[in-house]
Amino acid sequence: MKKARAILIAGPTASGKSALALELAERLNGVIVNADSMQVYEELSIVTARPDETDMVRVPHRLYGCVPARTAYSTGDWLRAVTREIKTVTGEGRLPILVGGTGLYFKALTEGLAQIPDIDPEVRAACRDFAEKAGVEGVRAALTGVDPEAANGLQDLQRLTRALEVVRGTGRPLVEWQKQAQAEAVLPQADTARLVLAPPRPWLHERIGERAGLILRPGGLAEVEELLKQDLPASLPAMRAIGVKEARDLLTGEASFAEAAERLTVATRQYAKRQETWFRNQMGNWPRIDVAKNSSEALALEFLGDFERRYL
Known part of the structure; x- marks a missing residue:
């Protein structure tokens, strides 16, 4: 019987990921490691629904709030950090x-990550400055002649900007690098126990609405206010976290509480839909669990039964 190296x-x-992780970590002598691109930013705790101090006391947490908002943290940065954390925890x-x-x-x-050379800092800075001024469609237009696949296929400003950095910094489009042999996977799927939480949409939408209300209360607003004082470029990932714009509009009087809450709820629902699409298309072989049927404790016990049969 092969032992799983990670869950x-x-x-x-x-969708209740953190609550389930806490239940499992307490029962399996586990350490919770962050795999969310927004929860790495130290200034964004309430806005990104990062685990709170009570959760941190229950079990150890790693890679949460570990990067300042002024940093453009990439997938490669996270992969290097998480590789170290997995080794340490193990x-x-x-x-x-x-x-x-x-x-x-x-x-x-x-599955591994394509090994793209480091981009010259001056090229990165120039591309990010351009993105901040030109926006999504401006970067898309700049890519059209040099990387049409990225221009047509990418929607997010951060990823479009990354594609522009790569083609300007290496002379080759992003897709060419991605087709190359990738680095060996840190944790091949066969070495892991995996699951995707797949709640019904009405249940998820209700929870999203509740979270929107929390972000726009005094704690969340104070968090965004402090972030805005740094006067960071709008192109940075932290500045595009869902909730930052909506809280800013409420703070400046550009939106009422009801308007900001509605915009935040809609933006979060759209983001959740994009996440679900990715999980279906890119992680279709991962087991899926309807978390609306049981409490996190009951789900943990159900998962543990299968985990123990397979891996312990």
Whole structure:
């Protein structure tokens, strides 16, 4: 019987991933490791629904709030950091439990990541400055003649900007690098126990609405206010975290509470839908669990029964 080296828990925002991870970590001598691209930023705790101090006391957590918002943290950065954390946690005789909603992180972890050379800092800075001024469509237009596949296939400003950095910094489009042999996977799927939380949409939408209300309360607003004081470029990933714009509009009077809450709810629902699409298309062989049927404790016990039969 092969022993699992880690448990991987993916799912859309507000689906209850953290609660399930806590239950499993307590029962399996586990350490929870972040696999969410927004929860790495130290300034964004409430906005990104990062585990709170009570959760941190229950079991150890790693790679949460570990990067300043001024950093453009990439998938490669996370992969290097998580590789170190998995080695450390395993060396302590504990089980890594990776939790998050960033599908690309899980894909890189279990399938490997294309080895793209480091981009000259001046090229990166120039591309990010251009992106901040030109926006999504401006970057898309700049890519059309040099990397049409990225221009047509990517929708997110961060990824479009990354494609522009790569083609300008290496002279080759991103897709060519991605087709090359990838680095060996840190955690091949066969070495892991995996699951995707797949709640019914009405249940998820209700929880998303509740979370929107929390972000726009005094704690979340104060968090965004402090972030805005740094006067960071709008192109940075942290500045595009869902909730930052909506909270800013409420703070400046550009939106009422009801308007900001509605915009935030809609944006979060759209993001959850994109996450679910990624999980279906890119992680279709991962077991799926309907988390609306039982409590996190009951789900943990159900998962543990199968985990023990397979891996212990």
